[in-house]
Amino acid sequence: MSYVIQTKGLGKLFKKSAAVDRVDLNVEKGDIYGFIGQNGAGKTTTIRMLLNLTRPSCGTVELFGEKVTDSSIYRHLKKIGTIIETPGFYLNLTGEENLDIHRIMMDIPDKSSVDRAMNLVGLSEQKGKKTRQYSLGMKQRLGFARALLHDPELLILDEPTNGLDPQGIVEIRDMLINISKQGKTILISSHILAEVEKIISRVGILHNGKLLEESSREVFLKKCGHSIQYRVSDPVKAAGLIKGLVNQPDITVDGDLVILKITENDNSGKITKLLVENDIDVKESKLVQASLEDYFIKLTGGGIHV
Ligand SMILES: Nc1ncnc2c1ncn2[C@@H]1O[C@H](COP(=O)(O)OP(=O)(O)O)[C@@H](O)[C@H]1O
Ligand SMILES: [Mg+2]
Structure with missing residues (x-):
C-alpha cells in the first residue's frame, strides 16, 4: 500500500493535556480523506504537526513514505498545497497579482501557472479585480488557486468550507472532485460530516484528540446504514x-x-x-x-x- 500520509502514535500535549492523543492516520494515494471532528477535537493541531509547523510531543509523521524532519520537510512541501484557516491576501492587489507574488516566492518559472490555477477554481473572470472586492467564497477559491499553483501531489485543507454559504460549499465540493480526478490526494478537515460526506473516499473521526475510527467510505456507510x-x-x-x-x-x-x-x-x-x-x-x-x-x-x- 502506498501511503501519502502516515502517522504513528502522533500526539501533542499542551500543559500536560493531550490535544492530540496517539493518532495513527493512514492516507492512501488518490484518497479524498475526510478528517472529521468537532471544534477543539485536535484537527488543526494534527495538521500543523503533519506540516512540521508544530513539534509533536510523541510519535512520528511520514509523508510520501519518508519521515518528516526539519530538513526533509522542505522537500515535502514542494509537493504539498495547503490551506490552513482563512487564507490572507494583499487586498489592494488583484487576484492575479497575489498569485504571481506567490509564484515568484515559490520559484515557479512558468508564468502561465497563474492563469491555469485561476481557471481551475473558476476565477478567470475575476483575476483583474482587487481582492478587497472578492466575496468570502471567492477569497477561499483564490486560496485554493494559490495552494494549487505549484501543481502539488497532495492537498491539505483545514476546514476550507468554513463560513461559506451552501452554494459556496457545493462549488468547493465540485472543485475538489475535479482536482481529485487529476490523481491528487486530498486531506480535508471539517467539523460537519454532512458537508464532505458525499465526496470522501475515506474517513477519520477525531474526538478529544483520539482517532475513534478510520475506514473506507464503503465500510463507514455500511456501519451507518x-x-x-x-x-x-x-x-x-x-x-x-x-x-x-x-x-x-x-x-x-x-x-x-x-x-x-x-x-x-x-x-x-x-x-x-x-x-x-x-x-x-x-x-x-x-x-x-x-x-x-x-x-x-x-x-x-x-x-x-x-
Ligand atoms: N497553542 C496552543 N496552546 C494551548 N492549547 C492549544 C493550542 N492550540 C490548540 N490548543 C488546544 O488544543 C485542542 C485542539 O485544538 P485544535 O487542534 O485547534 O482543534 P480543531 O482544529 O479540531 O478545532 C483545543 O482544546 C485547543 O484549545
Ligand atoms: Mg481547527
Missing part, C-alpha cells in the same frame, strides 16, 4: 457461513465485526443459530439503523455543530 452487526470470535468463518445461507449477501468484515446489510428477508434468527452451531462465539448481535449523522453523534457522544 441499516445493518446487522455480529461481533464474533472468527469473523472470516462467520462471513463464509452467512454467505452460504443468505442469497447474494452484502457482507463486510471489519476487525471482529461482521456487518450484514439488511435486505427484505430477516434471517437474523437463522444466522445466529447457524453461527452458534458452528462453534462461533457470538459476543454481540445488534440491529444498527442509524443515519450518518446519528452514527457520528453516537461515536462522539454529542452534537456535531458545536
Whole structure:
C-alpha cells in the first residue's frame, strides 16, 4: 500500500493535556480523506504537526513514505498545497497579482501557472479585480488557486468550507472532485460530516484528540446504514457461513465485526443459530439503523455543530 500520509502514535500535549492523543492516520494515494471532528477535537493541531509547523510531543509523521524532519520537510512541501484557516491576501492587489507574488516566492518559472490555477477554481473572470472586492467564497477559491499553483501531489485543507454559504460549499465540493480526478490526494478537515460526506473516499473521526475510527467510505456507510452487526470470535468463518445461507449477501468484515446489510428477508434468527452451531462465539448481535449523522453523534457522544 502506498501511503501519502502516515502517522504513528502522533500526539501533542499542551500543559500536560493531550490535544492530540496517539493518532495513527493512514492516507492512501488518490484518497479524498475526510478528517472529521468537532471544534477543539485536535484537527488543526494534527495538521500543523503533519506540516512540521508544530513539534509533536510523541510519535512520528511520514509523508510520501519518508519521515518528516526539519530538513526533509522542505522537500515535502514542494509537493504539498495547503490551506490552513482563512487564507490572507494583499487586498489592494488583484487576484492575479497575489498569485504571481506567490509564484515568484515559490520559484515557479512558468508564468502561465497563474492563469491555469485561476481557471481551475473558476476565477478567470475575476483575476483583474482587487481582492478587497472578492466575496468570502471567492477569497477561499483564490486560496485554493494559490495552494494549487505549484501543481502539488497532495492537498491539505483545514476546514476550507468554513463560513461559506451552501452554494459556496457545493462549488468547493465540485472543485475538489475535479482536482481529485487529476490523481491528487486530498486531506480535508471539517467539523460537519454532512458537508464532505458525499465526496470522501475515506474517513477519520477525531474526538478529544483520539482517532475513534478510520475506514473506507464503503465500510463507514455500511456501519451507518441499516445493518446487522455480529461481533464474533472468527469473523472470516462467520462471513463464509452467512454467505452460504443468505442469497447474494452484502457482507463486510471489519476487525471482529461482521456487518450484514439488511435486505427484505430477516434471517437474523437463522444466522445466529447457524453461527452458534458452528462453534462461533457470538459476543454481540445488534440491529444498527442509524443515519450518518446519528452514527457520528453516537461515536462522539454529542452534537456535531458545536
Ligand atoms: N497553542 C496552543 N496552546 C494551548 N492549547 C492549544 C493550542 N492550540 C490548540 N490548543 C488546544 O488544543 C485542542 C485542539 O485544538 P485544535 O487542534 O485547534 O482543534 P480543531 O482544529 O479540531 O478545532 C483545543 O482544546 C485547543 O484549545
Ligand atoms: Mg481547527
